[in-house]
Amino acid sequence: MTPPNTPRRFTRRGVLAATTAAGIAAVAGAVGGDAAASVLGGERAREVGGRRIPFDGAHQAGILAPPAAHGWFAAFDVASGVTPRQLETLLRTWTRDARLMTSGEPVAGDDAMALGHGPSSLTITVGFGASLLRKLGSAVPAELAPIPSFPRDHLDELRSNGDIGVLITADDAVVAAHALRALSRTARGTAAVRWQMSGFNATDGVTVERGATPRNLMGQIDGTGNPRPGDPEFEAHVFAGAGPAWMRGGSYLVFRRIRMLLDSWDTLSRERQEQVIGRRKDTGAPLSGGTEFTPLDLAKQMPDGGLAIGPGAHVRQASPASNTGATILRKGFSYFDGYRADGTPDAGLLFLAFQRDPRDGFTRIQQRLAMADELSRFLVHESSGLFAVPPGIDPHGYLGQGLLEAL
């Protein structure tokens, strides 16, 4: 490769070393902890661009990384007749380029789009759809069984599923755009983008307090109930321990584009909105009392005898207690894609859920939510994807190596 000339803004010296401590901090930050602050707290503003999340590790980095300012998701379809060897070449190239870009380094034939931007906490996480496995003649894990249809689903097939799913997260949209362009350029001839969507959050520690749970476009703190790495069974809920060997330590990703009917939501009073969710808007505390991270008290009654968290409240219907323990690790990025012809905003949440088995995770929970969640009448699921995200990569390996070697 011919690297471009020296970036004028960030140099490798400005890039944070990927220490074990930073890796641990990243995990804690993913679920609202504050260990990240102790690692990064002394930095000045411009060093945010220099934040680096290691690409290699036991799990792909996008699963446990702290909330990023930008989440871009792209689904690729492989060209017809692609051979396993061609796919291996692509995945080796993507691995090499992902290592470079997550270190803030240019790739071969770099377009210079993000030259000087630093890694900006870039993560690149890759998963495989059932359609890819069928094309390769590989057995399809039972976990990739199609997600059933739910009431109120309004799915656009052209923006659903795909052979390969790629989650790109970063604190700088230019860095995300550059990564997407780089990956799609090297894919030419082997795979092409089927659909792509972009979302955003506040930047952790830059525009909101470090470790704060993001707010969604309904104004609600969203993600409080996520399992945390220290929780009992965290690994068992999120990472695959059974199924094909190439997925051990991997995770199954459910992607949903969930439109929010914001104009309808706005017609509710704040009190009514809080009842629908089951949490206060300002602090995120459950209506059963306490602060954001106080556990739900689903039995608590009000003086009038009614339940503090109503029967149809979103947090009740989504809780593990209502779903025989079903637990998923959620990530969300808001999207706002302009206005529709009817004058309403085309806006909502790019929802991602990681779990060891969607049948016991997202699907079980969504079956309940679609029937009983009061929030559901303000939401429309518009696209859906399901991907097997293989485990992390060791420094000499490549993305999906286990699958390719098992063919």
Place this chain on the structure above:
Amino acid sequence: MTPPNTPRRFTRRGVLAATTAAGIAAVAGAVGGDAAASVLGGERAREVGGRRIPFDGAHQAGILAPPAAHGWFAAFDVASGVTPRQLETLLRTWTRDARLMTSGEPVAGDDAMALGHGPSSLTITVGFGASLLRKLGSAVPAELAPIPSFPRDHLDELRSNGDIGVLITADDAVVAAHALRALSRTARGTAAVRWQMSGFNATDGVTVERGATPRNLMGQIDGTGNPRPGDPEFEAHVFAGAGPAWMRGGSYLVFRRIRMLLDSWDTLSRERQEQVIGRRKDTGAPLSGGTEFTPLDLAKQMPDGGLAIGPGAHVRQASPASNTGATILRKGFSYFDGYRADGTPDAGLLFLAFQRDPRDGFTRIQQRLAMADELSRFLVHESSGLFAVPPGIDPHGYLGQGLLEAL
């Protein structure tokens, strides 16, 4: 109004005071200067959310503010039969709410979307289209004469023009989304969003070096040639000194959605891309030599006798020297709105140009570019808007007060 409960993240104490020094720094930052660094350089990362740009001033703040991470543009149409009194009420409300939000304070009936995010350098800049003036029975300034059609224009009327144009810029997309929702909510019954688009840059001083000129999706540093407040004639180029009294000190805004044909652009070598632009990709220096801010030497010849900056190079064709001095103040935000049915990215630049008269500014330059600029075959102008942006607001006034009082 009933303010929501205390934000849990940012408090008013965390918000930077709007000092005169900060105002000057903002102006310098808009054109690549580094005075802003002296004001903000000592801040830590999370204080970026606390950066505040004063709403009131001689000019509307979005014109001279430093490059923001997010630029959202919305065009509104007023309801049929709206009276000047109803419009005045809307503009008074927008002014009150813009003052609150640019200070990081919630508005009446706040949806809590950005609660705790801080002002994040929010600016809200409002302009009036010729269609609004006609509806009000007001004379239409000659500067608002329709922009002529250019070769290769491919304009979507549904995403062009409008009665009122609103530019929202901020370093946090959630803050931009919140501002748009708040403005559209209070407009209900008087005006509704006609179209809306969102773009991005790196955050100045957070993910790139402070004061750096943004890069566009072609990987080119874009905006180097902008006039700077210290330049001779800067005020005369950017702000209206003639025309109706309500526009003195205002500026005329041309908005264009300019799609970039990135897949075609990618087929050029870096050397060829640099020839098409007339600048180096890495440093932004002109091909006639020097560094980013070295003036173009349009006569400089290469050893082989050819021009260093070719006859069709974008910087030559766009320069004031090629356009009898035409000078505009540009702002740009990249957009990436997924992929089209043909598999190409729906991506490019939300281009904004401020000037005292578009006929002597954008239109004159674009007439030349559309014919002679080698870059033009990689660009498609997809939407267009022209708005009269009245002068800034004094602390007791409201947006567009001069116009409303002249009716």
